[in-house]
Amino acid sequence: MVSVRDDTRGRIPFALLGVLLLVSSLTLAPTFVSEPAPSETAVERALNQATAETQVAVRDGVSTxxxxxxxxxxxxxxDTPTGRVLNGSTAFRDSLRIRAYLRVADRLERVTGRSGDVTVTASLPTVSNASDLRAAKRRVSVExxxxxxxxxxxTVENIVLTVRRNGAVVSTRRVSPTVVVPNQALMLHDQVSTYQTRxxxxxxxxxxxxxxxxxxxPMAWARGYAQYGGxxxxxxxxxxxxxxxxxxxLLGVQRSTFGRSDPAGRRALTEATAMTGIEDVVRGSRGSAVSSDVLDQADYKPVSETPPRPKSTASPSPGDSMTIGVNETADTAFRSVTEPSALNETLEDAYTVEVALEVDEHRLGGGPPGKPASPGSEWTLVADRTTTSVEAVGNASGGVATPDGWHRLETFSRTVERQYTRTAVWQNGSVRRRTTVSSTARYRVTVAVxxxxxxxxxxxxxxxxxxxxxxASPLNGSNLADVEPKAMDRLVGHAxxxxxxxxxxxxxxxxxxxxxxxxxxxxxxHEWVYRDLMALREPIRNTTVTVERGRVGTFETNPPRELRERVAQRRADLAAVPDTYDSTAQKARAAARLTYLNAVLTELDRQASVRDSNRKRVDAQLTERTEGSLRALRKGLTARETRVPRSRPVPVGxxxxxxxxxxxQTPYLTLAELNESRYRALDGSEHPLVARNANVFTVPYGDAADAVVGGAFEGGDRVRLATAANALAAANETLEDESSATLASERDALQREVEAANEELTTTLWLxxxxxTExxxxxxxxxxxxxxxxxxTPAARALALTNGSAQERVAHVAGARLNLTRVERDRLRLTLFSVDTPATRPTLESTNGTASAVRSVAKDELSKALANAGEQKVQQFAKKRLGxxxxxxxLPLAPPVTPWYATANIWWVTVKGEYARFAVSASHGPPREPGARxxxxxDGHNVTLDVDDDGSTERLGTADRVSFSADTGVVVVVPPKPRGVGDKGGTAVEESSGWPHAGT
Incomplete structure (x- = not known):
């Protein structure tokens, strides 16, 4: 649809124009007698023809x-005079407006309307400098x-239509045609801009x-759990x-943005998936080392552009739940409350009561005496003193009120006489004389304990x-029967x-x-209460909470705090305190239960605080070693759960x-270096994609993980015995299949340290x-x-000593050989688990040295296997694994002083990429070219245009390449086992060739 918007400013109506032309013709008639006057119809015909051609010119120029x-x-x-005409935020639209102006101006030169001796031409002002170009840009709007x-x-504004008669200008008209063309330039530009933004x-x-x-x-969790499983x-x-x-x-974002993705990219992704699968089989070999025969035999399926959803439940996902229990925390608290002095204090408090004296004093008669008589009228009283004495003179009968909440233990009454002697001192001159008077008061005193x-x-x-x-005591004890004599002795006897x-x-x-x-x-x-606490320990141990695995790894949840809340909710039921105690022993039992529950809550509180501290340390390690943070890691976990549309609906025009x-180009952004011999769009040698992949808690345990668990170890040059033992076991397994003098030497040094640690732990056990025991x-x-x-073997013994199986067996053997009671065996078991010896940590240097040597031997053997180029050989080697x-x-969560309920690891990935050429085409071209696009x-090249028609081009700007930088974090959480989860190739940070510069 085409519309013409006439500019009526300063315009003469057609009727008036006809009259003026007629008058001027008559006026000039004597001069041009032989030429007929132009008619109004001729001018209109010429203008209509020129207007129609102008519309065609505008449409054609805008499309082009x-x-x-x-x-x-x-x-x-x-940054040129021409380039500065463009606005930086709308550079593409401005360049389109300039091109439209120049193309339309060029086509208008061929527009002509003619009727008789009347001609009409169309034009736009010429462009000779930047100022003209800026004015030209303002005449054109696009949307x-x-x-x-x-x-x-x-819309192209103010196109001038000039009416001439026999070459002389008789009038002008300005028109501003608006055209709609089926051209997707703006749509494609917006889509590519959206793509780059995404x-x-x-x-x-x-x-x-x-x-x-x-x-x-899903890739990391599947591989992490496979590693955890061996x-x-x-x-x-x-x-x-x-x-x-x-x-x-990238293909998924293409599909959601454009409705389709690059078919060549899809094919390349399928091939890369197959190659990666082969590389995974041989555990980290380079793709170039895998023979083409092996690749041809690979059985793979085309991959989807959307994130894969695991169909099997064998490997959990971050959103799956995991159950965490109180477990060993119950033992830790149990030890603290059943230690003999602590338990004795709890029971003593339960058997301790308050006693008091309640008294009633009633005067039966008598009282203080009056003033002694004076010796005479001339004597003056100078002193008056009364002395008393009391004496119980016999038993009596009486009662005393008992306060609410108290009960009477013993009552006795006495008759008590109080003797008064009052002495007055009189003086007459220098002579003094005393007079005395006596009296008796009788009281009935009742005392109740x-x-x-x-x-x-x-x-x-x-x-x-x-x-x-x-x-009435269930233990045939005294209950509180001996409180009365003790109270009498404490209060009455003491008086x-x-x-x-x-x-x-x-x-x-x-x-x-x-x-x-x-x-x-x-x-x-003591033993009766201990057995009762043992029975209570089991339901406390079995108290659990359910949390999401991923959120445990990102420290978004605090399992000890949730466990504390759950135990607190169950506290009344677990304590089982009756409304009335049947005996004092039952009160002691309740006191011990409550003391134990309070100790469990306190220990869980402490663990929750430790986890909060560990969260801060993990965040610090992420910041120190990567560009990530726990906050970003949580965003990644949430983003993983966000449902992203697969594609954009195909628009209808x-x-x-x-x-x-x-x-x-390139359809698959590879980490390898490429050059123009592979893709013409490349500018020399380039890295289409570069990546940095940092594994925060790498092998062995003793670097970032030690920094997180903080005060658990003294110094950063030691590792847990379990870590050293696993490294030693790996070395022994490797040396069974392959000989290596270096590995043997490193192994022997570590073995000596492990043996020394085992001996230290063994000594503490028998002590x-x-x-x-006796x-x-x-x-x-x-x-x-x-x-x-x-x-x-040293490695096996070290693992048994650190995972608790050795302590369990010591308690079992001791119980059998010493005929220990159930309580005695339990006490011994808990004591054995509480052994803490700082001298049982091998050095980080020996552990690292052994682990590095194991990896070196494994990689050497891998190279030999690949050199033989046989798939069967590769598969056999992959199964052998060399330890x-x-x-x-x-990162263990969270030993060594709290229950180990999971092991987590974090990967922070940053990628940068650049397409040498990114092209998108749409299915509608110009009307005269059916099927054109x-x-x-x-592609990053300079864009030039001859704006002043001088034969040389001016630089407008650049067609910047489509580039990106993206990062994400992945956390994997597996159950607690010494081998844990993580990259074991010896490199904490894997940077691709060319990092950090992608593209040119």
């Missing part, structure tokens, strides 16, 4: 300009139009990072996997039904006895009226569906047996020797 601008898009303006905005609308979006927006994350997670996986996430995930993600079952115990203060019934206590009441000298008294405890009480086609030292050594006999799978890696291509 759109194709040319798309073929050579200006993304960044040049997307049509259904789904697949076409382009353009490639550079962070993890919080849809794009490359999110799709790359979605592809890496498969020959050297590097869980290698750069070859990063390259594969990146290219798959009362008590209540309050004390220091954590058990609630509730009544004890049989508190003072000695026969001098019953008579003196009554006397003290009268003379107000009774000092201590309150005290606490601890009753005798049955001999069986005026002539039907507008299908795009993507054509890239614990000797100290906590066994002599010789018998204790024999028990430990027998218990450790199944583990006859490298036993090397430990990862509009192609938008960016």
């Amino acid at each position: 300009a759109g194709r040319q601008a798309a073929a050579n898009p200006v993304v960044t303006p040049a 997307r139009a049509g259904p789904n905005e697949t076409a382009m609308r353009a 490639l550079n979006n962070g993890l919080d927006k849809p794009g490359l990072s999110q799709r790359m994350t979605a592809r890496l997670y 498969a020959g996986v050297e590097n869980v996430v290698a750069n070859r996997h990063v390259s594969l995930a990146t290219n798959g993600a 009362v008590g209540r079952h309050h004390g220091r115990s954590v058990a609630p203060n509730r009544s004890i039904r049989t508190a003072h019934d000695a026969s 001098g006895g019953r008579d003196e206590t009554a006397e003290r009441v009268v003379d107000d000298s009774l000092g201590r009226t309150e005290a606490t008294v601890t009753a005798d405890r049955p001999p069986e009480l 005026p002539a039907g569906p507008v299908r795009t086609r993507v054509d890239t 614990a047996v000797s100290q906590h 066994a002599e030292q010789g018998e204790s050594k024999a028990i430990v020797t027998e218990a450790l006999s199944p583990w006859d 490298t799978d036993k090397l430990p890696a990862g 509009t192609t938008y291509a960016r």
Whole structure:
């Protein structure tokens, strides 16, 4: 559809123009008698013809300009007079407007309308400098139009139509045609801009990072769990996997942006997937080392551009749940509350009650005497003093009120006389005389010894039904029956006895009226309560919470804190405190249970604080070793779960569906170096893709992981015995198949350190047996020797000593040989597990040296296997593995002083890439070329244009290449085992060739 918007400024109406032309013709008639006057119809015909041709010229010029601008898009303006005409934020649209102006101006030169001697021409001002070019740009506007905005609308303002008669200008008209052309230049430019934006979006927006994350997670978890299960996986996430995930993600973003992806890229991805699978079989070999025969025999299927979704439940995903229990924390708290002095204090508090004296004093008669008589009228009183004495003179009967919540233990009454003697001193001159008077007051004093079952115990203060019934205790003990005599002794005996206590009441000298008294405890009480706590320990151990595996690895959840909340919720049920105690022993049982539960809650609190501290340390390690953070890692985990649309619907234009086609060079952005002999668009030697892949907690445990667990180890030059033992086991397995003097030497040095650590631990074990049983030292050594006999190699014994199996067997053997009771065996077991010896940590240097030597031998043997170029040989070697799978890696969560419930590892990946040429074409070309396509291509070349028609071109800008930088983090969490999960190839940071510069 074409419309013409006439500019009516200063315009003369056709009727008036006709009149003027007629008048001027008549005026000039004497001069031009032989020529007929022009008619109004001739002018209109000429103008109509010129207007129609102008519309065609504008349409043709805009279409041509759109194709040319798309073929050579200006993304960044040049720093030239011509380039500065373009606005930096709208460089492509400005360049399109300039091209449209110049193309239309060129075509207008051929526009002519003629009728008789009247001619009409069309024109735009010529461009001779930058100022003219800026004015020209302002005359043209472009925008997307049509259904789904697949076409382009353009308006060229103020085209001048000049009317001439016999060469003389008689009038002008200005028109501003608007045309809509089926050209997708603007659509393609916007789509490519959107594509590049999505490639550079962070993890919080849809794009490359999110799709790359979605592809890496299932790959990393599948390989991580395969490694954990013992498969020959050297590097869980290698750069070859990063390259594969990146290219798959790039195709996915293409599909979601353009509706289609590069078919050559899809084919290349399929081939790369097959090659990566072969490389994974041989654990890290270079693709060039794999023979073409092996590749041809590979059985692979085409890959999808969307993130793969695991069909098997064999390997968990980050969103799967894992169950974490209190487990060994119950033992840690149990040790603290059942240690003899601690348990004794708890039970003593339960048998401790409050006692007090309640008294009633009633005067029966008598009282203080009056003033003694004066010796005479001349005597003056100079002193007056009264002395008293009290004496219990007999028993009495009486009562005293008992306060609420208290009960009477003993009551007695006495009659007490208080003797008064009042002496007056009189003076007459220098003579003094005394006069005396005496009297007696009689009192009835009742004293009650009362008590209540309050004390220091954590058990609630509730009544004890049989508190003072000695026969009612379940342990045949005294219950609280001995509290009464003890209270009498503490309060009454301390005051001098019953008579003196009554006397003290009268003379107000009774000092201590309150005290606490601890009753005798049955001999069986300790073991009875211990057995009860053992029964309680099991449900506490089995208290669990369910958390997502991925969120455990990103420290988004705090399992110890969640466990604490769960135990706190169950505290009342687990304590099982009755409304009324049947006996004091039952109160002691409740006190021990509550003390134990409080200890569990306190220990879980401590572990939660440690995890918070570890979270900060992990974040610091990520920042120090990568460009990542836990916050970004959590974004990646969320992005993995975000459902990204597979594709964009195909837009429908005026002539039907507008299908795009993507054509890239290189279609697969490889980490290898390429040159123009492979792809013409390349500029010399280039790296289309570069990657940096950092594994934070690498083998062996003793670098970043030690920095996280912090105060668990003194110094950074030591590793856990379990770590050293696994490295030693890997060396032994490797030396069984291959000889290596270097490895043997490193192995021997590490073995000596492991043996020394084993000896230190063995000594602490038999000392614990000797100290906590009746066994002599010789018998204790024999028990430990027998218990450790199944583990006859240093590595195996070290692992048994560190994973608890050795301690379990020592407790079992000691129990059998010493006839230990169930309680005694349990106490010994817990004591054995509490052994902590700083001297049992081998050096990091020996552990690292052995691990490096194992890897070196394995790689040498791999090279030999590949040199034979046989798939069967490669497969046999992959199964043999030479012990490298036993090397430990990862961050334990969270030993050594808390239960180890998982091992985590983190990979932070950064990729940078650049297409040498990125082209997108749409299915509608100009109307005169059926089936033609509009192609938008960016290849980094300069864009030039002859704007002033002087025969030389001026530089407008550059068609910047499509480039990107994206990063993501992946966390893998596996169950607790010494081998853990992580890259075991010996390189914590894998940087591809050319890093960090991609492209030219």
